[in-house]
Amino acid sequence: MPKRLDIRLLAPSGYPDDRAAFERGVERLRAAGHRVHGEEVLERVMLRFAGSDAERAADINRFADPSQPLPDMAMAVCGGYGAIVLLEHIDFDGLARRFENESCVFVGHGDFTAIQCALYARSGILSLHGPMLVRDFGGPYLREDMWRHFWQTVLSPSTDVSWACGDDARVRVEGTLWGGNLSALCSLVGTSYLPKLDDGILYIEESGEQAWRIERMLFELKLGGALDGQRAILIGGLGGQRVSEYDNGYDIEHALQRFGQACGLPIVRGLAFGHGQDKWTLPFGAHAVLDAAGGTAHLSVMNYPYVRE
Template sequence: MTHSRTIELIAPSGYPPDPASVERALLRLREAGHRVDGIDAVSRRYQRFGGTDSERASDLNRLADRAYPLPDIVLAVRGGYGAVRILSALDYDGLRQRLSNQSVALVGHSDFTAVQLALLARAGLVTFGGPMLAMHFGAETPSAFTMAHFWRALSEPAFTLEVDSPQEECIDVSGTLWGGNLATLVSLVGTPYMPQVDGGILFIEDINEQPFRIERMIYQLHLAGILARQHALVLGSFSGVKAYEYDNGYGLSAMIEHIRSVTGIPVVTGLPFGHIDDMVTLPVGARAHLHTHAGGFRLSVEGHPYCA
Protein backbone atom coordinates (compact mmCIF):
# COMPACT_ATOMS: atom_id res chain seq x y z
CA MET A 1 0.00 0.00 0.00
CA THR A 2 1.52 3.32 -1.10
CA HIS A 3 1.44 6.06 1.54
CA SER A 4 0.02 9.46 0.69
CA ARG A 5 2.68 11.81 -0.68
CA THR A 6 2.93 15.47 -1.59
CA ILE A 7 4.06 15.66 -5.21
CA GLU A 8 5.36 18.91 -6.71
CA LEU A 9 5.41 19.20 -10.50
CA ILE A 10 8.24 20.91 -12.38
CA ALA A 11 8.76 21.56 -16.09
CA PRO A 12 12.52 22.02 -16.59
CA SER A 13 12.37 21.14 -20.29
CA GLY A 14 9.45 20.91 -22.71
CA TYR A 15 5.71 21.21 -22.24
CA PRO A 16 3.38 18.19 -22.46
CA PRO A 17 1.89 17.99 -25.98
CA ASP A 18 -1.03 15.79 -24.89
CA PRO A 19 -3.28 17.47 -22.30
CA ALA A 20 -5.27 14.25 -21.91
CA SER A 21 -2.24 12.41 -20.54
CA VAL A 22 -1.75 15.13 -17.95
CA GLU A 23 -5.38 14.95 -16.86
CA ARG A 24 -5.17 11.17 -16.52
CA ALA A 25 -2.02 11.46 -14.44
CA LEU A 26 -3.43 14.10 -12.11
CA LEU A 27 -6.63 12.12 -11.62
CA ARG A 28 -4.79 8.90 -10.81
CA LEU A 29 -2.41 10.53 -8.35
CA ARG A 30 -5.23 12.31 -6.54
CA GLU A 31 -7.41 9.22 -6.46
CA ALA A 32 -4.48 7.37 -4.88
CA GLY A 33 -4.52 9.93 -2.07
CA HIS A 34 -1.59 12.09 -3.12
CA ARG A 35 -1.54 15.88 -3.05
CA VAL A 36 -0.29 17.42 -6.30
CA ASP A 37 1.17 20.94 -6.26
CA GLY A 38 2.81 23.09 -8.94
CA ILE A 39 -0.04 22.53 -11.38
CA ASP A 40 0.91 25.64 -13.35
CA ALA A 41 3.95 23.73 -14.62
CA VAL A 42 1.74 21.63 -16.91
CA SER A 43 0.09 24.59 -18.65
CA ARG A 44 2.98 27.02 -19.12
CA ARG A 45 4.16 27.57 -22.69
CA TYR A 46 7.07 29.53 -24.10
CA GLN A 47 8.15 28.55 -27.60
CA ARG A 48 8.92 24.80 -27.32
CA PHE A 49 9.55 25.00 -23.58
CA GLY A 50 7.46 24.53 -20.44
CA GLY A 51 7.85 28.20 -19.58
CA THR A 52 10.58 30.80 -19.85
CA ASP A 53 14.07 29.93 -18.65
CA SER A 54 13.44 31.99 -15.52
CA GLU A 55 10.15 30.23 -14.76
CA ARG A 56 11.64 26.80 -15.26
CA ALA A 57 14.65 27.56 -13.06
CA SER A 58 12.34 28.93 -10.38
CA ASP A 59 10.57 25.56 -10.22
CA LEU A 60 13.76 24.16 -8.72
CA ASN A 61 15.15 27.21 -6.93
CA ARG A 62 12.08 27.61 -4.75
CA LEU A 63 13.08 24.34 -3.09
CA ALA A 64 16.06 26.23 -1.65
CA ASP A 65 13.76 28.70 0.14
CA ARG A 66 13.50 27.66 3.79
CA ALA A 67 10.08 29.29 3.99
CA TYR A 68 8.80 26.99 1.24
CA PRO A 69 7.36 23.67 2.47
CA LEU A 70 9.27 20.75 1.00
CA PRO A 71 7.25 18.14 -0.92
CA ASP A 72 7.94 14.42 -0.72
CA ILE A 73 8.45 14.07 -4.49
CA VAL A 74 9.49 16.58 -7.15
CA LEU A 75 8.29 15.12 -10.45
CA ALA A 76 9.27 16.31 -13.93
CA VAL A 77 6.32 16.73 -16.26
CA ARG A 78 8.26 15.55 -19.32
CA GLY A 79 11.63 15.66 -21.08
CA GLY A 80 12.29 17.06 -24.53
CA TYR A 81 14.87 19.84 -24.49
CA GLY A 82 15.63 22.93 -22.43
CA ALA A 83 17.19 21.82 -19.14
CA VAL A 84 20.68 22.86 -20.23
CA ARG A 85 19.42 26.45 -20.61
CA ILE A 86 18.68 26.75 -16.89
CA LEU A 87 21.76 25.09 -15.38
CA SER A 88 23.63 28.35 -14.84
CA ALA A 89 20.60 29.84 -13.07
CA LEU A 90 20.18 27.16 -10.40
CA ASP A 91 20.97 27.94 -6.76
CA TYR A 92 23.30 25.02 -6.09
CA ASP A 93 24.48 26.21 -2.68
CA GLY A 94 20.94 26.86 -1.52
CA LEU A 95 19.67 23.55 -2.87
CA ARG A 96 22.52 21.66 -1.21
CA GLN A 97 21.89 23.32 2.15
CA ARG A 98 18.13 22.74 1.98
CA LEU A 99 17.95 19.25 0.45
CA SER A 100 21.00 17.45 1.84
CA ASN A 101 19.95 14.71 4.25
CA GLN A 102 16.29 15.27 3.36
CA SER A 103 13.97 12.59 2.02
CA VAL A 104 12.84 14.65 -0.98
CA ALA A 105 12.98 12.66 -4.23
CA LEU A 106 13.62 14.57 -7.46
CA VAL A 107 12.48 12.32 -10.31
CA GLY A 108 12.69 12.33 -14.09
CA HIS A 109 14.80 11.13 -17.00
CA SER A 110 15.63 11.99 -20.62
CA ASP A 111 16.48 15.73 -20.78
CA PHE A 112 16.16 15.91 -16.98
CA THR A 113 19.53 14.14 -16.94
CA ALA A 114 21.16 17.58 -17.32
CA VAL A 115 19.61 18.80 -14.05
CA GLN A 116 20.42 15.55 -12.27
CA LEU A 117 24.09 15.56 -13.24
CA ALA A 118 24.44 19.25 -12.45
CA LEU A 119 22.92 18.74 -8.99
CA LEU A 120 25.28 15.83 -8.39
CA ALA A 121 28.33 17.77 -9.61
CA ARG A 122 27.61 21.11 -7.97
CA ALA A 123 25.52 20.22 -4.91
CA GLY A 124 26.28 16.55 -4.21
CA LEU A 125 22.57 15.71 -4.38
CA VAL A 126 21.24 12.24 -5.21
CA THR A 127 18.19 12.28 -7.48
CA PHE A 128 16.20 9.57 -9.28
CA GLY A 129 16.11 8.54 -12.91
CA GLY A 130 12.54 7.38 -13.24
CA PRO A 131 9.07 7.86 -14.72
CA MET A 132 7.62 11.26 -15.56
CA LEU A 133 4.12 12.67 -15.25
CA ALA A 134 2.88 12.70 -18.83
CA MET A 135 4.55 9.63 -20.31
CA HIS A 136 4.17 7.15 -17.47
CA PHE A 137 1.65 8.33 -14.88
CA GLY A 138 -0.53 9.63 -17.70
CA ALA A 139 -0.30 6.61 -19.98
CA GLU A 140 -3.61 5.15 -21.12
CA THR A 141 -2.63 2.02 -19.22
CA PRO A 142 0.22 2.71 -16.77
CA SER A 143 2.83 -0.02 -16.44
CA ALA A 144 2.37 -1.98 -13.23
CA PHE A 145 6.09 -2.83 -13.37
CA THR A 146 7.14 0.82 -13.61
CA MET A 147 4.82 1.98 -10.85
CA ALA A 148 5.77 -0.82 -8.46
CA HIS A 149 9.49 -0.22 -8.91
CA PHE A 150 9.06 3.55 -8.61
CA TRP A 151 7.29 3.41 -5.25
CA ARG A 152 9.66 0.75 -3.99
CA ALA A 153 12.76 2.76 -4.88
CA LEU A 154 11.42 5.86 -3.14
CA SER A 155 10.25 4.01 -0.04
CA GLU A 156 13.17 1.75 0.89
CA PRO A 157 16.70 2.62 2.08
CA ALA A 158 18.14 -0.11 -0.14
CA PHE A 159 16.84 -2.30 -2.94
CA THR A 160 18.10 -4.83 -5.45
CA LEU A 161 17.26 -5.14 -9.13
CA GLU A 162 17.53 -8.61 -10.69
CA VAL A 163 17.71 -8.71 -14.49
CA ASP A 164 17.58 -11.89 -16.56
CA SER A 165 19.65 -10.85 -19.54
CA PRO A 166 22.65 -12.96 -20.71
CA GLN A 167 26.02 -11.28 -20.11
CA GLU A 168 29.37 -11.65 -21.86
CA GLU A 169 31.50 -11.52 -18.72
CA CYS A 170 31.24 -11.91 -14.96
CA ILE A 171 32.13 -8.94 -12.77
CA ASP A 172 31.62 -7.97 -9.15
CA VAL A 173 32.12 -4.24 -8.58
CA SER A 174 30.97 -1.43 -6.31
CA GLY A 175 30.87 2.31 -6.91
CA THR A 176 28.75 5.39 -7.48
CA LEU A 177 25.75 4.75 -9.73
CA TRP A 178 25.30 7.61 -12.18
CA GLY A 179 24.27 8.43 -15.73
CA GLY A 180 21.08 8.89 -17.70
CA ASN A 181 20.33 9.98 -21.24
CA LEU A 182 23.45 9.59 -23.37
CA ALA A 183 23.06 12.63 -25.64
CA THR A 184 22.33 14.88 -22.68
CA LEU A 185 25.19 13.45 -20.64
CA VAL A 186 27.69 13.90 -23.47
CA SER A 187 26.61 17.53 -23.92
CA LEU A 188 27.94 18.27 -20.42
CA VAL A 189 31.47 16.92 -21.01
CA GLY A 190 33.97 19.69 -20.31
CA THR A 191 31.49 21.80 -18.37
CA PRO A 192 31.21 22.47 -14.62
CA TYR A 193 28.00 20.43 -14.63
CA MET A 194 29.63 17.09 -15.44
CA PRO A 195 30.23 15.02 -12.28
CA GLN A 196 33.79 13.83 -11.74
CA VAL A 197 33.09 10.22 -10.82
CA ASP A 198 35.92 7.76 -10.23
CA GLY A 199 35.22 4.05 -9.89
CA GLY A 200 31.62 4.52 -10.91
CA ILE A 201 28.91 2.39 -12.49
CA LEU A 202 27.72 4.45 -15.47
CA PHE A 203 24.31 3.70 -17.01
CA ILE A 204 23.10 5.20 -20.30
CA GLU A 205 20.05 5.16 -22.57
CA ASP A 206 18.67 7.06 -25.55
CA ILE A 207 15.90 7.20 -28.12
CA ASN A 208 15.86 7.57 -31.91
CA GLU A 209 19.64 7.46 -32.17
CA GLN A 210 21.24 5.15 -34.75
CA PRO A 211 24.02 2.78 -33.61
CA PHE A 212 26.76 4.89 -35.24
CA ARG A 213 25.56 7.98 -33.38
CA ILE A 214 25.42 6.04 -30.11
CA GLU A 215 28.94 4.79 -30.77
CA ARG A 216 30.17 8.30 -31.54
CA MET A 217 28.81 9.62 -28.23
CA ILE A 218 30.32 6.71 -26.29
CA TYR A 219 33.60 7.41 -28.07
CA GLN A 220 33.46 10.96 -26.72
CA LEU A 221 33.21 9.59 -23.18
CA HIS A 222 36.06 7.21 -23.98
CA LEU A 223 38.36 9.79 -25.56
CA ALA A 224 37.65 12.25 -22.74
CA GLY A 225 38.96 9.67 -20.27
CA ILE A 226 35.62 9.29 -18.50
CA LEU A 227 35.02 5.61 -19.29
CA ALA A 228 38.50 4.60 -18.15
CA ARG A 229 37.59 5.83 -14.66
CA GLN A 230 34.45 3.64 -14.45
CA HIS A 231 34.11 0.07 -13.20
CA ALA A 232 31.38 -0.71 -15.74
CA LEU A 233 29.19 0.74 -18.47
CA VAL A 234 25.56 -0.41 -18.19
CA LEU A 235 23.40 -0.10 -21.30
CA GLY A 236 19.72 0.61 -20.95
CA SER A 237 17.17 0.87 -23.76
CA PHE A 238 18.07 2.40 -27.12
CA SER A 239 14.59 2.52 -28.59
CA GLY A 240 13.77 3.80 -32.05
CA VAL A 241 16.80 2.25 -33.78
CA LYS A 242 16.14 1.43 -37.45
CA ALA A 243 18.06 -0.93 -39.73
CA TYR A 244 19.37 0.51 -43.02
CA GLU A 245 20.93 -1.30 -45.99
CA TYR A 246 23.90 1.05 -45.81
CA ASP A 247 24.76 -0.29 -42.35
CA ASN A 248 25.87 -3.52 -44.03
CA GLY A 249 25.56 -5.64 -40.88
CA TYR A 250 26.54 -2.88 -38.47
CA GLY A 251 23.90 -2.60 -35.76
CA LEU A 252 23.60 -2.34 -32.01
CA SER A 253 25.26 -5.71 -31.39
CA ALA A 254 28.25 -4.88 -33.59
CA MET A 255 28.52 -1.46 -32.01
CA ILE A 256 28.51 -2.93 -28.49
CA GLU A 257 31.21 -5.46 -29.35
CA HIS A 258 33.37 -2.70 -30.78
CA ILE A 259 32.92 -0.56 -27.67
CA ARG A 260 33.93 -3.51 -25.52
CA SER A 261 37.14 -3.98 -27.49
CA VAL A 262 38.04 -0.29 -27.56
CA THR A 263 37.24 0.84 -24.01
CA GLY A 264 38.49 -2.21 -22.14
CA ILE A 265 35.83 -1.83 -19.43
CA PRO A 266 32.96 -4.26 -18.79
CA VAL A 267 29.81 -3.47 -20.80
CA VAL A 268 26.59 -4.76 -19.24
CA THR A 269 23.43 -4.98 -21.34
CA GLY A 270 19.70 -5.32 -20.73
CA LEU A 271 18.98 -2.64 -18.11
CA PRO A 272 15.24 -1.86 -18.28
CA PHE A 273 15.67 1.91 -18.22
CA GLY A 274 14.97 4.59 -20.80
CA HIS A 275 12.18 5.67 -23.12
CA ILE A 276 10.17 2.49 -22.56
CA ASP A 277 6.92 1.59 -20.82
CA ASP A 278 8.42 -0.86 -18.32
CA MET A 279 11.29 0.94 -16.64
CA VAL A 280 13.06 0.84 -13.30
CA THR A 281 13.81 3.82 -11.08
CA LEU A 282 17.51 4.38 -10.35
CA PRO A 283 19.16 6.76 -7.86
CA VAL A 284 21.70 8.98 -9.62
CA GLY A 285 24.66 9.38 -7.28
CA ALA A 286 23.85 6.57 -4.83
CA ARG A 287 26.14 3.73 -3.78
CA ALA A 288 25.76 0.58 -5.84
CA HIS A 289 27.02 -2.96 -6.15
CA LEU A 290 26.88 -4.72 -9.51
CA HIS A 291 27.29 -8.47 -9.92
CA THR A 292 26.95 -10.08 -13.35
CA HIS A 293 26.78 -13.73 -14.33
CA ALA A 294 26.10 -15.64 -17.52
CA GLY A 295 22.33 -15.45 -17.08
CA GLY A 296 21.97 -11.83 -16.01
CA PHE A 297 22.96 -9.34 -13.36
CA ARG A 298 22.09 -8.03 -9.91
CA LEU A 299 22.27 -4.32 -9.09
CA SER A 300 21.94 -3.30 -5.44
CA VAL A 301 21.71 0.35 -4.40
CA GLU A 302 21.65 2.31 -1.15
CA GLY A 303 22.33 5.77 0.18
CA HIS A 304 19.49 7.52 -1.67
CA PRO A 305 16.67 9.68 -0.29
CA TYR A 306 13.65 7.66 0.78
CA CYS A 307 10.43 8.15 2.68
CA ALA A 308 9.11 5.00 4.33
Protein backbone atom coordinates in the same frame (compact mmCIF):
# COMPACT_ATOMS: atom_id res chain seq x y z
CA MET B 1 0.02 3.36 -0.36
CA PRO B 2 0.76 3.78 3.36
CA LYS B 3 2.10 7.34 3.28
CA ARG B 4 0.44 10.37 1.72
CA LEU B 5 3.08 12.35 -0.19
CA ASP B 6 3.26 15.97 -1.29
CA ILE B 7 4.37 15.87 -4.93
CA ARG B 8 5.36 18.98 -6.90
CA LEU B 9 5.42 18.79 -10.68
CA LEU B 10 8.38 20.18 -12.64
CA ALA B 11 8.67 20.96 -16.35
CA PRO B 12 12.31 22.02 -16.90
CA SER B 13 12.38 21.02 -20.58
CA GLY B 14 9.58 20.62 -23.12
CA TYR B 15 5.92 21.33 -22.48
CA PRO B 16 3.48 18.41 -21.98
CA ASP B 17 1.52 18.26 -25.25
CA ASP B 18 -0.87 15.49 -24.17
CA ARG B 19 -3.34 17.10 -21.78
CA ALA B 20 -5.31 13.88 -21.33
CA ALA B 21 -2.18 11.96 -20.28
CA PHE B 22 -1.16 14.79 -17.94
CA GLU B 23 -4.54 14.76 -16.24
CA ARG B 24 -4.60 10.96 -16.12
CA GLY B 25 -1.22 10.88 -14.40
CA VAL B 26 -2.30 13.45 -11.82
CA GLU B 27 -5.52 11.54 -11.15
CA ARG B 28 -3.66 8.26 -10.63
CA LEU B 29 -1.33 9.87 -8.11
CA ARG B 30 -4.25 11.44 -6.28
CA ALA B 31 -6.21 8.19 -6.37
CA ALA B 32 -3.22 6.60 -4.58
CA GLY B 33 -3.70 9.17 -1.81
CA HIS B 34 -1.07 11.75 -2.73
CA ARG B 35 -1.31 15.55 -2.95
CA VAL B 36 -0.16 16.94 -6.31
CA HIS B 37 0.94 20.56 -6.78
CA GLY B 38 2.27 22.57 -9.71
CA GLU B 39 -0.36 21.75 -12.31
CA GLU B 40 0.07 25.27 -13.69
CA VAL B 41 3.10 24.05 -15.66
CA LEU B 42 0.60 22.51 -18.10
CA GLU B 43 -0.46 26.00 -19.20
CA ARG B 44 3.05 27.34 -19.84
CA VAL B 45 4.25 27.19 -23.44
CA MET B 46 7.07 29.22 -25.00
CA LEU B 47 8.28 27.90 -28.35
CA ARG B 48 9.01 24.22 -27.60
CA PHE B 49 9.58 24.82 -23.88
CA ALA B 50 7.35 24.71 -20.78
CA GLY B 51 7.78 28.41 -20.16
CA SER B 52 10.66 30.85 -20.27
CA ASP B 53 14.15 29.97 -19.07
CA ALA B 54 13.58 32.18 -16.02
CA GLU B 55 10.29 30.47 -15.14
CA ARG B 56 11.72 26.99 -15.46
CA ALA B 57 14.84 27.84 -13.46
CA ALA B 58 12.70 29.46 -10.76
CA ASP B 59 10.76 26.20 -10.39
CA ILE B 60 13.98 24.50 -9.28
CA ASN B 61 15.39 27.42 -7.30
CA ARG B 62 12.28 27.47 -5.10
CA PHE B 63 13.74 24.37 -3.45
CA ALA B 64 16.67 26.51 -2.28
CA ASP B 65 14.34 29.06 -0.67
CA PRO B 66 13.91 28.26 3.05
CA SER B 67 10.63 30.21 3.10
CA GLN B 68 9.11 27.62 0.72
CA PRO B 69 8.25 24.25 2.29
CA LEU B 70 9.86 21.28 0.58
CA PRO B 71 7.55 18.66 -0.91
CA ASP B 72 8.30 14.99 -0.42
CA MET B 73 8.93 14.63 -4.14
CA ALA B 74 9.61 16.74 -7.23
CA MET B 75 8.57 14.88 -10.38
CA ALA B 76 9.37 15.89 -13.96
CA VAL B 77 6.28 15.80 -16.15
CA CYS B 78 8.11 15.06 -19.40
CA GLY B 79 11.45 15.37 -21.20
CA GLY B 80 12.29 16.89 -24.55
CA TYR B 81 14.99 19.55 -24.60
CA GLY B 82 15.75 22.63 -22.54
CA ALA B 83 17.24 21.57 -19.20
CA ILE B 84 20.84 22.37 -20.13
CA VAL B 85 19.96 26.04 -20.67
CA LEU B 86 18.89 26.34 -17.04
CA LEU B 87 22.11 25.12 -15.41
CA GLU B 88 23.82 28.51 -15.29
CA HIS B 89 20.75 29.96 -13.57
CA ILE B 90 20.26 27.39 -10.81
CA ASP B 91 21.27 28.24 -7.24
CA PHE B 92 23.35 25.14 -6.55
CA ASP B 93 24.95 26.62 -3.42
CA GLY B 94 21.54 27.45 -2.01
CA LEU B 95 20.28 23.97 -2.83
CA ALA B 96 23.28 22.40 -1.12
CA ARG B 97 22.63 24.44 2.04
CA ARG B 98 18.91 23.61 2.02
CA PHE B 99 19.45 19.90 1.53
CA GLU B 100 21.99 19.60 4.36
CA ASN B 101 19.17 19.12 6.86
CA GLU B 102 16.10 18.62 4.68
CA SER B 103 15.30 16.37 1.76
CA CYS B 104 13.10 16.07 -1.28
CA VAL B 105 13.22 13.26 -3.82
CA PHE B 106 13.79 14.49 -7.39
CA VAL B 107 12.66 12.03 -10.07
CA GLY B 108 12.73 11.98 -13.87
CA HIS B 109 14.68 10.74 -16.89
CA GLY B 110 15.58 11.73 -20.45
CA ASP B 111 16.50 15.42 -20.63
CA PHE B 112 16.12 15.56 -16.84
CA THR B 113 19.47 13.72 -16.77
CA ALA B 114 21.18 17.11 -17.13
CA ILE B 115 19.49 18.38 -13.97
CA GLN B 116 20.31 15.19 -12.06
CA CYS B 117 23.98 15.32 -13.04
CA ALA B 118 24.24 18.98 -12.06
CA LEU B 119 22.45 18.48 -8.74
CA TYR B 120 24.91 15.74 -7.82
CA ALA B 121 28.08 17.40 -9.18
CA ARG B 122 27.40 20.89 -7.82
CA SER B 123 25.18 20.33 -4.76
CA GLY B 124 25.79 16.72 -3.74
CA ILE B 125 22.06 15.97 -4.12
CA LEU B 126 21.02 12.42 -5.01
CA SER B 127 17.90 11.74 -7.08
CA LEU B 128 15.93 8.98 -8.76
CA HIS B 129 16.20 8.12 -12.44
CA GLY B 130 12.65 6.93 -12.86
CA PRO B 131 9.19 7.37 -14.37
CA MET B 132 7.70 10.74 -15.27
CA LEU B 133 4.14 11.96 -15.12
CA VAL B 134 2.89 12.11 -18.70
CA ARG B 135 4.31 9.10 -20.57
CA ASP B 136 4.59 6.76 -17.58
CA PHE B 137 1.94 7.51 -14.95
CA GLY B 138 -0.38 9.07 -17.53
CA GLY B 139 -0.12 6.38 -20.20
CA PRO B 140 -3.21 4.51 -21.44
CA TYR B 141 -2.17 1.51 -19.35
CA LEU B 142 -0.30 1.74 -16.06
CA ARG B 143 2.61 -0.68 -15.92
CA GLU B 144 2.18 -2.47 -12.62
CA ASP B 145 5.82 -3.58 -12.26
CA MET B 146 7.02 -0.03 -12.92
CA TRP B 147 4.51 1.42 -10.42
CA ARG B 148 5.33 -1.16 -7.75
CA HIS B 149 9.13 -0.82 -8.01
CA PHE B 150 8.94 2.97 -8.08
CA TRP B 151 7.06 3.18 -4.79
CA GLN B 152 9.19 0.47 -3.20
CA THR B 153 12.28 2.52 -4.06
CA VAL B 154 10.78 5.84 -2.96
CA LEU B 155 9.68 4.51 0.42
CA SER B 156 12.70 2.43 1.44
CA PRO B 157 16.47 2.98 1.89
CA SER B 158 17.45 0.19 -0.53
CA THR B 159 16.23 -1.43 -3.71
CA ASP B 160 17.09 -4.42 -5.91
CA VAL B 161 16.77 -5.20 -9.61
CA SER B 162 17.38 -8.46 -11.48
CA TRP B 163 17.27 -9.01 -15.25
CA ALA B 164 18.45 -11.26 -18.09
CA CYS B 165 21.74 -9.89 -19.41
CA GLY B 166 23.23 -12.49 -21.75
CA ASP B 167 25.52 -15.41 -20.97
CA ASP B 168 28.73 -13.55 -21.78
CA ALA B 169 28.43 -11.02 -18.94
CA ARG B 170 30.73 -11.77 -15.97
CA VAL B 171 30.92 -8.84 -13.58
CA ARG B 172 31.20 -8.25 -9.82
CA VAL B 173 31.78 -4.60 -8.90
CA GLU B 174 30.53 -2.01 -6.46
CA GLY B 175 30.54 1.76 -6.59
CA THR B 176 28.45 4.86 -7.19
CA LEU B 177 25.48 4.37 -9.49
CA TRP B 178 24.85 7.24 -11.92
CA GLY B 179 24.06 8.10 -15.52
CA GLY B 180 21.00 8.52 -17.69
CA ASN B 181 20.23 9.61 -21.24
CA LEU B 182 23.29 9.37 -23.49
CA SER B 183 22.84 12.61 -25.43
CA ALA B 184 22.16 14.55 -22.23
CA LEU B 185 25.32 13.13 -20.65
CA CYS B 186 27.38 14.04 -23.70
CA SER B 187 26.07 17.60 -23.61
CA LEU B 188 27.80 18.04 -20.22
CA VAL B 189 31.24 16.67 -21.16
CA GLY B 190 33.90 19.24 -20.27
CA THR B 191 31.63 21.15 -17.87
CA SER B 192 31.44 21.34 -14.10
CA TYR B 193 27.96 19.84 -14.23
CA LEU B 194 29.10 16.31 -15.11
CA PRO B 195 30.00 14.23 -12.02
CA LYS B 196 33.59 13.04 -11.74
CA LEU B 197 33.69 9.69 -9.98
CA ASP B 198 36.51 7.24 -9.35
CA ASP B 199 34.15 4.37 -8.53
CA GLY B 200 31.27 4.80 -10.96
CA ILE B 201 28.77 2.30 -12.26
CA LEU B 202 27.46 4.22 -15.26
CA TYR B 203 24.04 3.51 -16.80
CA ILE B 204 23.22 4.70 -20.32
CA GLU B 205 20.12 4.69 -22.53
CA GLU B 206 18.95 6.51 -25.64
CA SER B 207 15.94 6.63 -27.95
CA GLY B 208 15.59 7.26 -31.66
CA GLU B 209 19.28 7.68 -32.54
CA GLN B 210 21.09 5.87 -35.34
CA ALA B 211 23.75 3.29 -34.48
CA TRP B 212 26.59 5.51 -35.71
CA ARG B 213 25.34 8.39 -33.58
CA ILE B 214 25.23 6.09 -30.56
CA GLU B 215 28.82 4.99 -31.22
CA ARG B 216 29.96 8.58 -31.70
CA MET B 217 28.39 9.68 -28.41
CA LEU B 218 29.88 6.73 -26.54
CA PHE B 219 33.32 7.68 -27.84
CA GLU B 220 32.65 11.29 -26.88
CA LEU B 221 32.22 10.13 -23.27
CA LYS B 222 35.42 8.12 -23.51
CA LEU B 223 37.55 10.80 -25.15
CA GLY B 224 36.12 13.48 -22.85
CA GLY B 225 37.27 11.57 -19.76
CA ALA B 226 33.78 10.76 -18.50
CA LEU B 227 34.63 7.05 -18.36
CA ASP B 228 37.76 7.56 -16.28
CA GLY B 229 37.23 5.82 -12.95
CA GLN B 230 34.21 3.85 -14.09
CA ARG B 231 34.01 0.24 -12.98
CA ALA B 232 31.24 -0.96 -15.29
CA ILE B 233 28.68 0.30 -17.79
CA LEU B 234 25.02 -0.69 -17.80
CA ILE B 235 23.35 -0.40 -21.20
CA GLY B 236 19.60 0.09 -21.33
CA GLY B 237 17.35 0.60 -24.35
CA LEU B 238 18.96 2.01 -27.50
CA GLY B 239 15.99 1.58 -29.83
CA GLY B 240 14.95 3.39 -32.98
CA GLN B 241 17.81 2.59 -35.37
CA ARG B 242 17.34 2.16 -39.13
CA VAL B 243 19.98 0.31 -41.13
CA SER B 244 20.56 1.74 -44.61
CA GLU B 245 22.18 0.18 -47.66
CA TYR B 246 25.24 2.36 -47.04
CA ASP B 247 25.72 0.76 -43.59
CA ASN B 248 26.57 -2.64 -45.13
CA GLY B 249 25.07 -4.40 -42.13
CA TYR B 250 26.54 -2.06 -39.50
CA ASP B 251 24.02 -1.78 -36.66
CA ILE B 252 23.79 -1.16 -32.92
CA GLU B 253 25.40 -4.54 -32.19
CA HIS B 254 28.48 -3.55 -34.17
CA ALA B 255 28.54 -0.13 -32.52
CA LEU B 256 28.48 -1.62 -29.02
CA GLN B 257 31.06 -4.26 -29.93
CA ARG B 258 33.46 -1.65 -31.30
CA PHE B 259 32.95 0.59 -28.30
CA GLY B 260 33.35 -2.29 -25.85
CA GLN B 261 36.69 -3.24 -27.35
CA ALA B 262 37.91 0.35 -27.13
CA CYS B 263 36.70 1.30 -23.63
CA GLY B 264 38.04 -1.77 -21.80
CA LEU B 265 35.22 -1.74 -19.25
CA PRO B 266 32.74 -4.49 -18.33
CA ILE B 267 29.45 -3.86 -20.15
CA VAL B 268 26.17 -5.36 -18.98
CA ARG B 269 23.13 -5.06 -21.20
CA GLY B 270 19.39 -5.53 -20.86
CA LEU B 271 18.51 -3.25 -17.93
CA ALA B 272 15.15 -1.52 -18.55
CA PHE B 273 15.12 2.18 -17.63
CA GLY B 274 14.58 5.56 -19.21
CA HIS B 275 12.56 5.85 -22.42
CA GLY B 276 11.20 2.30 -22.66
CA GLN B 277 7.66 1.50 -21.54
CA ASP B 278 8.89 -0.90 -18.87
CA LYS B 279 11.41 0.62 -16.50
CA TRP B 280 13.07 0.23 -13.13
CA THR B 281 13.78 3.16 -10.82
CA LEU B 282 17.52 3.75 -10.34
CA PRO B 283 18.87 5.92 -7.48
CA PHE B 284 21.36 8.40 -8.99
CA GLY B 285 24.46 8.82 -6.80
CA ALA B 286 23.75 5.90 -4.46
CA HIS B 287 26.07 3.05 -3.53
CA ALA B 288 25.46 -0.05 -5.64
CA VAL B 289 26.65 -3.63 -6.04
CA LEU B 290 26.47 -5.15 -9.52
CA ASP B 291 26.75 -8.91 -9.95
CA ALA B 292 26.32 -10.59 -13.35
CA ALA B 293 26.90 -14.24 -14.23
CA GLY B 294 25.13 -17.10 -15.95
CA GLY B 295 22.89 -14.85 -18.03
CA THR B 296 21.41 -12.97 -15.06
CA ALA B 297 22.42 -9.63 -13.55
CA HIS B 298 21.53 -8.32 -10.12
CA LEU B 299 21.86 -4.74 -8.90
CA SER B 300 21.53 -3.84 -5.22
CA VAL B 301 21.36 -0.12 -4.38
CA MET B 302 21.45 1.53 -0.96
CA ASN B 303 22.08 4.77 0.96
CA TYR B 304 19.94 7.22 -1.02
CA PRO B 305 17.26 9.74 0.05
CA TYR B 306 13.83 8.20 0.48
CA VAL B 307 10.51 9.23 1.97
CA ARG B 308 10.28 7.99 5.55
CA GLU B 309 7.05 6.70 7.02
